[in-house]
Amino acid sequence: MTMPPLHRPKPSQNGLRIGADFAQLLKATAPLPEIVTAVVHPCNETALEGAMAARDHGLITPVLVGPEARIRAAAEAAGRDLGGIEIVPSLHSHDSARQAVKLVHEGRVQALMKGALHTDEIMAEVVDRTRGLRTERRMSHAFVLDVPSYPKPLMITDAAINIFPDLTTKADIIQNAIGLCHALGVAAPRVALLSAVETITPKIPSTVEAGALCKMADRGQITGALLDGPLAFDNAISREAALAKGIVSEVAGEADILVAPDMESGNMIAKQLIYLAGADCAGIVLGARVPVMLTSRADGTLARIVSAALAQLLAHHKQGRSIL
Known part of the structure; x- marks a missing residue:
């Protein structure tokens, strides 16, 4: 067949x-x-x-x-x-x-x-x-993916630096990713805080932290984006899956940024999209004094070129010279 x-x-x-x-x-x-x-x-x-x-x-x-x-x-x-x-x-x-x-x-x-x-x-x-x-902010890594089946660039963070980030570190991870989205011309990125379920469940700490991070955004401790979570992966990227579960959200099905509970899960998500869904990827470290293009030694030329493009856009955005 x-x-x-x-x-x-x-x-x-x-x-x-x-x-x-x-x-x-x-x-x-x-x-x-x-x-x-x-x-x-x-x-x-x-x-x-x-x-x-x-x-x-x-x-x-x-x-x-x-x-x-x-x-x-x-x-x-x-x-x-x-x-x-x-x-x-x-x-x-x-x-x-x-x-x-x-x-x-x-x-x-x-x-x-x-x-x-x-x-x-x-x-x-x-x-x-x-x-x-x-800098004053914790450094973090972001994958930016061109997923053929998704209608826009998809960012996954953190998948390379912070192994088991606590609540404060996750806030920095999110703010770093929001800044990169702004440099890419997304004025109000939609941020999905991932877990295994969509409800706050004390036995699953990532759901509790997701709820706290959303409240931090409500109180202005995280700015420049729309946050929602906890969301499972399916309803973060599929509007149909979200509707089937009765989730009413401005983020569900339209996420620009996926925030993983920890580095292991973030890395797995990114590599599954690359190797099973045909996604192209680029990688960059955020929160340092300058952008750091962080690709795998196994990555090809395209990943390095697009990582350089991310760094260029981010560097000029910080200088107020972004054209997006």
Whole structure:
């Protein structure tokens, strides 16, 4: 038996197969100037090519931070000419992360892009209490997904940094994601606080926290969005499922942001959408002094390009230069 296609075909843009949501996002970046970006340890072909492709799309001006011989070997493997591109030498991956964060403090770069190193290595420097990039808000990660079966970009948070966030941390996670939505032109994003059920159930702590977070929004402790929860995944993204359960909500079925109860569930949701629903994804760290493009070492060029687009839009939005 022949199975029907799972998702709509993706048109090609500069050799990339890209969905409608991400194509629109990249189009929106066209009037904005590139942001100077420290590419941390781009010491393999995939990481180096992703940074160069983001440059080719007019998103970043890369500053390559890593052992120079390894960077040049990666460039040769990728068939890339590094003429005119600054290289800041380092000893190894830990040193690459430290040197990149130092460039932020010196005012030489506006963003960071993860290359061929572990997430823990770059984030250890970013969150360091003395030399890192902390702000008054807890840092968090957001996946932005182009899901073929969903009519708009879908954000999932936090799926990479905060393992078991408490109530205060969840408030920061939500506010960070709202800020990114504003940078993407969504003036009043709809935020669904996920759990297994739609009613507050004391035996399920995430439902109690969802209720508290909604009340925090009512009292102005979380601003700039519509919040509702607890909501199960189905009624967060399906209006029909919400109506079938008698849920009356401005968020149900139309969520822009899905807030996971913990990192494990958020990561699973995102990867299920990527591998089973054909979604494309990008990733970014929010709440630091500058945007941090945080992609998996297994991610391809598209994920790195769109992550760079998110960082560019966010950086210019903070400067009051967003054109969305």
